[in-house]
Amino acid sequence: MKPAPFAYADPDTLEGALDLLARAPDAKVLAGGQSLMPLLNMRLARPPLLVDIGRIASLRGIEAAEDGGLVLGAGVTHKRLAHDPAVRERWPLLAQAASLIGHEAIRARGTLGGSLVHSDPAAELPAAAVAADAVLVLESRDGGRREVAARDFFITYLTTDVAPGEVLTAVRLPAPPPGAGMAFEEVARRSGDFALAGAAAVVALDASGAVREARLALCGVGGTPVRAAEAEAVLAGRRLDEAALEAAAEAVRQAVEPEDDLHATAAYRRHLAGVLAVRALRRAGERASGGGEG
Amino acid sequence: MAGEELALGDVEREVRFTLNGRPASARVPVRRTLADMLRDDLGQTGTHLGCEHGACGACTVQVDGEAVRSCLMLAVQVEGREVRTVEGLAAPDGTLSPLQDAFWRHHALQCGFCTPGFLMTADAFLREHPEPDEEEVREALSGNLCRCTGYQPIVEAVLDVARSRRSG
Numbered sequence: 001m002k003p004a005p006f007a008y009a010d011p012d013t014l015e016g017a018l019d020l021l022a023r024a025p026d027a028k029v030l031a032g033g034q035s036l037m038p039l040l041n042m043r044l045a046r047p048p049l050l051v052d053i054g055r056i057a058s059l060r061g062i063e064a065a066e067d068g069g070l071v072l073g074a075g076v077t078h079k080r081l082a083h084d085p086a087v088r089e090r091w092p093l094l095a096q097a098a099s100l101i102g103h104e105a106i107r108a109r110g111t112l113g114g115s116l117v118h119s120d121p122a123a124e125l126p127a128a129a130v131a132a133d134a135v136l137v138l139e140s141r142d143g144g145r146r147e148v149a150a151r152d153f154f155i156t157y158l159t160t161d162v163a164p165g166e167v168l169t170a171v172r173l174p175a176p177p178p179g180a181g182m183a184f185e186e187v188a189r190r191s192g193d194f195a196l197a198g199a200a201a202v203v204a205l206d207a208s209g210a211v212r213e214a215r216l217a218l219c220g221v222g223g224t225p226v227r228a229a230e231a232e233a234v235l236a237g238r239r240l241d242e243a244a245l246e247a248a249a250e251a252v253r254q255a256v257e258p259e260d261d262l263h264a265t266a267a268y269r270r271h272l273a274g275v276l277a278v279r280a281l282r283r284a285g286e287r288a289s290g291g292g293e294g
Numbered sequence: 295m296a297g298e299e300l301a302l303g304d305v306e307r308e309v310r311f312t313l314n315g316r317p318a319s320a321r322v323p324v325r326r327t328l329a330d331m332l333r334d335d336l337g338q339t340g341t342h343l344g345c346e347h348g349a350c351g352a353c354t355v356q357v358d359g360e361a362v363r364s365c366l367m368l369a370v371q372v373e374g375r376e377v378r379t380v381e382g383l384a385a386p387d388g389t390l391s392p393l394q395d396a397f398w399r400h401h402a403l404q405c406g407f408c409t410p411g412f413l414m415t416a417d418a419f420l421r422e423h424p425e426p427d428e429e430e431v432r433e434a435l436s437g438n439l440c441r442c443t444g445y446q447p448i449v450e451a452v453l454d455v456a457r458s459r460r461s462g
Contacts, residue, residue: 001346007303008324008370024299030368037366038347041327048299050324054371079360103437105415106348108360109367191436 003040010052014059014139017051017167022141024049025164031075031114034106059113059169062086068175074113074168078125079104081112091173093182093200097128100184103192113168116153119160119224122194126154127219128184129171130227131200137170138162147172154224177204177213181287185279186219187272189263195220196264197272201280203240203288211235216248216281221256221273228252231277240285248281249274304370311372313338314382322369329353331369332379340380340410344439351438354411355379361418380410383417392458393417396451404442412438416452426456 011017021027028047030036031054039045053059059075064086072081072094081087081098088095101107101115101124115125116136129136129150136153139145142165153161162168176182186198197220204213214235216228231251238244258269303324310319313336320335329346332338332355344350346365353364356378383391390398393416403409412435419426419434426434431452432445440448 002327002330003325005305005323005325007300007305008307008368009303010370020302024302027299027302033366033368033371034348034363037327037368040325041346041365049303051303052368052371102348103351104419104434105351105354105361105363105437106366109362191433 001041003037004043004046006040006047007049008052009049010055012055012057014053014056014167014169015141017053017056018139018141018165020049020051021165021167024051027051029053029117029167031117032077032109032111033114034102034110035114035118035120053167061170064090065172065175070173072112072171072173074111074116074170076112078102078107078110078112078115082107091132091176091182093128093132093184093202094125094173096182096184097124097200100124100186100195100198106192112171116150116171117160117162117168119154119158120194121157121223121225122196122198122220124184124186124195124198124200124219126150127198127200127217127225130154130225131202131215131217132173132176133215135172135174136168137172138166139169140166150225151227156223176202179288180204180213181284181289183280183283183287185276185283187276197221197258197269197276199273199276199280201277201284203281203284205240205285205288209239209289210237211240211244211285214248214281216252216277218252218256218273218277221258221269226256228255228277230255235281240281245278245281249278252277307370307373309369309373311374312376314378318377320369324368324370326369327365328355328357328367328369328372328377329364332364332377335369338379338381342407342410344407349439350408350411351415352408352411354414354438356414356418359418359421361415378414380413383413391417393420393451393455396454396458397448400447400451400454402443402447402451408438408440408442412440412448416448416455420452420455420459424456425460426453428453431456 027049061073063071078098134150186195202215231248344352
């Protein structure tokens with residue numbers, strides 16, 4: 001349970017980190033270390049060089065953008081996401097998702113960028129980013145800067161669109177739909193465990209209480225977060241009554257393709273996805289109509 | 295391993311930091327965890343190692359006042375920072391801190407293996423949340439595993455400290 005030997009560099013500028021990564025394509029980026037350190041300790045990862053980006057102050061910003069959205073530095077910790085006033089006001093979905101990650105000591109170190117790039121299929125923040133229509137900013141020394149929509153970023157288990165030499169530097173969240181309510185619901189076997197499944201919902205209603213826009217993303221039910229487009233379409237223009245919620249749950253159950261593992265069968269995960277979709281949509285709807293904290 | 299990539303970083307470093315209020319330093323291979331430096335290089339064996347992958351909480355220490363897993367940090371990452379371990383809780387004359395004293399009075403430990411992690415977690419928690427209710431205490435302690443006590447006396451000890459602060 002000790003890491004294999006590696007070399008370590010902790011540049012204090014992004015340029016320094018990108019230069020190192022361009023010269024060492026097999027290097028691993030160390031952010032908060034809450035996923036990478038276990039992999040190193042168990043020798044499931046044996047990188048020749050660790051580039052620690054924890055000293056780069058420019059990656060830790062939380063900016064309330066003029067368009068009503070947010071620009072979050074990749075190095076923002078889960079603990080800050082959970083408590084930051086701007087995040088809680090504009091994208092409470094991200095704050096709720098972050099507060100469900102691991103435990104306080106994990107949230108104190110783990111980062112937004114680390115969670116997205118590690119891309120565990122059961123992780124909360126990837127699903128929240130997909131529901132939020134987030135745009136991820138990737139930078140490299142030789143390729144410059146490019147932006148990828150969250151829904152195109154996750155490829156399969158633990159695999160993303162990040163190319164060798166690239167670092168995820170920021171996450172841009174657009175302005176939420178006006179008056180939207182949001183909710184993240186999950187079921188885990190024990191407090192702080194990875195979720196068996198989770199659901200992130202964003203719901204905006206019109207004056208009559210009908211759904212103007214509904215967004216739903218799930219985690220734990222496939223290799224990547226799943227955006228439930230069919231369920232969203234089912235809800236459009238309808239009131240969020242039991243019949244509408246059940247129709248959305250059925251669309252979710254048909255759309256997801258979970259697998260069996262030690263913790264749950266595929267059938268149970270499919271069932272859970274429907275249950276969590278209903279819980280998240282209902283709560284988001286209540287918050288949209290002024291019934292909750294937003 | 296590519297020699298060229300090794301040359302882009304350090305394989306060994308001198309780490310200087312503050313440990314329980316005093317300057318400390320050690321020369322360590324960069325792959326050494328904070329937990330191993332505390333125990334093996336500095337002889338501070340109050341910090342215990344259980345799972346070594348962040349699940350059990352036994353190795354919890356405080357870095358700049360925040361509870362963290364010392365098995366999930368590299369020693370070199372505490373350069374210039376303030377580290378507090380269970381050795382820093384009691385007064386120099388051995389008088390227990392109020393939290394340690396409450397653990398003792400409530401029998402909040404049996405074998406004691408998990409206790410340093412619980413103490414450092416609860417100590418940081420009480421600083422950030424001076425008046426928690428039971429649910430908040432249980433949530434705060436949920437990242438620390440204890441196989442002896444059933445948790446009830448640990449929760450009671452932490453609530454006892456919170457209560458006595460309120461009345462005192």
